Amino acid sequence: MPTVPKTSPEAIVEQARRLIARSGAEALSLQVLAAAVGVKAPSLYKHFESRASILRAVAEKVRRDLASRQLGAAAKGPLEVGLKAIARAQREYAREEPHLYALVFSPGDAEAAPVDHQGSQPLEALFALLTRWMGPAHVLEGARLLVAFTHGFAMMERSHAFQLGGDVDAAFEFGLDRVLRALRGGGSGRRAKARR
Amino acid sequence: MPTVPKTSPEAIVEQARRLIARSGAEALSLQVLAAAVGVKAPSLYKHFESRASILRAVAEKVRRDLASRQLGAAAKGPLEVGLKAIARAQREYAREEPHLYALVFSPGDAEAAPVDHQGSQPLEALFALLTRWMGPAHVLEGARLLVAFTHGFAMMERSHAFQLGGDVDAAFEFGLDRVLRALRGGGSGRRAKARR
């Protein structure tokens, strides 16, 4: 006999997101999550096949959130401003929602599923801006440098790894500025003149 | 009545390290760990106050391992080679022991305990080399740039975030090279002449 559902995948993901944002993915229990959507734990298995698949769905949603923030930030202003805005938006998100940020960038049993990593938009936007910034050569390496710096900084900040004091905001801006300057500045000599 | 101990904190940490290296910290169960040191799970509480404290001890040990590797790598060769060696050693460790690397750089309930983060040697060595490389100004920011890039690269590599193909090794070397060049290259104009 058909029944009126008391919950839905969307509601489950939304509540899971809220609970994870508050206490981290590790602390998410299916009993608490089920209660949050007005149901008992076993019912969740009618909508998701496992706890892990719920986490994956939340990560996917967060990834899209972060991506749209980065895209919004990238749009405005001149080239250098746009590039910096993408990086700043990522760091800001990591500061505002450390648990959600960690969820997106953790391999959570990601051996099999290589995670269609942000798959698309912000990466494409970054490549477009970066190509205009540094020319077509070494854009892939350049993007990896910029993204690695931004992610590494956000993660170390998150785990309180910057213990020597100083102005952490200033350090981020310093790093960002130097990275962009290094990318624009040309390489080991070769095609250095192409850009000046 | 005194008894002959069947295990020790050292043995527990060593076996925990071995098990975590194989399957990750998340999968470490006290029953399995206890069996590995020839004891039952409750006995572990005679040596450590909780599972979390065992993880902390392992992280501490791994941190020292990594530090000594970095120090060894830093010693040889000219300035630039030493600086690159510190970064390369970190990335190599992350590739060889991804689970152990993640353990060290995860905040594992680190709200209260700010983690005496690598506390000392490799950081001091990095500062010394970096000061010789770029002069005394902005060394803290410079170190943060270098460390954030290295850590971020290692973490993204670990979570299979570099999906666009290309030569990942080359991208790391590219980034490392540009970062060092950017640091030596001087800032927004000001004390740029001091170094050339």
Next chain:
DNA sequence: ACCTGAACACCGTTCAAGT
């Protein structure tokens, strides 16, 4: 002083039974 079995309060997950 250290180890143990038994118990406690939890987990995620399965499944037969309800509507």
Next chain:
DNA sequence: ACCTGAACACCGTTCAAGT
């Protein structure tokens, strides 16, 4: 078609009892 209580095999942790 969805929800539920009961059960299963696990957790980390506590504690009284053993030696």
